Amino acid sequence: MFFSTPDLCDQYDSLLQVMSPVFKHFGGQSMFFGEVVTAKCFEDNSVVKSMLAEPGKGKVLVVDGGSSMRCALLGDQIATRAVENQWAGIVINGCVRDVTILKTLPIGIMALAAHPRKSIRRGEGQKQLEINLAGVTLQSGNYLYADENGVIISSESLPLTTT
Structure with missing residues (x-):
């Protein structure tokens, strides 16, 4: 599948929210899409680890990490598990390593940035809730x-071009 967020904005603008351009690409795929699953945690990646250990089925985990710049919420081991479990992507309002x-x-x-320190797991965090980040409000089930x-959010799946 192929798409371009500018083309999607031109065609479906009234259906979309556009995130502020605060996130940097860190993964091997710079183009990705999928149904959103949300999580919220602060300097504790327990919920990130547990969610990405489940089958992703082409979904995107969006994590409100409170914009923390003091530790990473995702590293290579958890990201590798996400690939194995067929997640399409991860967007973190926080850091990776x-x-x-x-x-x-x-x-x-x-994510916002890279940071070498891992988070401390205390078993805290929430999932499947409405979150506000980068100028948009989104919830599980959005796309x-x-x-x-950039990054855009839609309340419904948009038709994409096959190439």
Whole structure:
């Protein structure tokens, strides 16, 4: 499947929310899309690890990490598990680590920055809730489309071109 977020904006603008351009690409796929699954955690990636250990079926995990710049919520081991479980992508309002390895993985990964320190697991976090980040409000069941131009959110699946 092929798409471009500018073309989708031109065609479906009234259906879309556009995230502020705060996220950087860290994964091996810069173009990815899928149904959204949400999570919220702060400096504890327990919920990220548990969710990505489940079958992803082409979905995108969107994590509100509170914009923390003090530790990473995703590293190579959890990202590798996400690939094995067929997640299409991960967007983190926070940091990632092991970026040299992340960019070799066939998955879309976006985050605010890289940070070498791992989070501390305390078993905290929430999933499947409405979150607000990068200027948009989204919830599980929305659809996310990301490419080099940005990230857009739709409440319904958009038709894409096959190439």
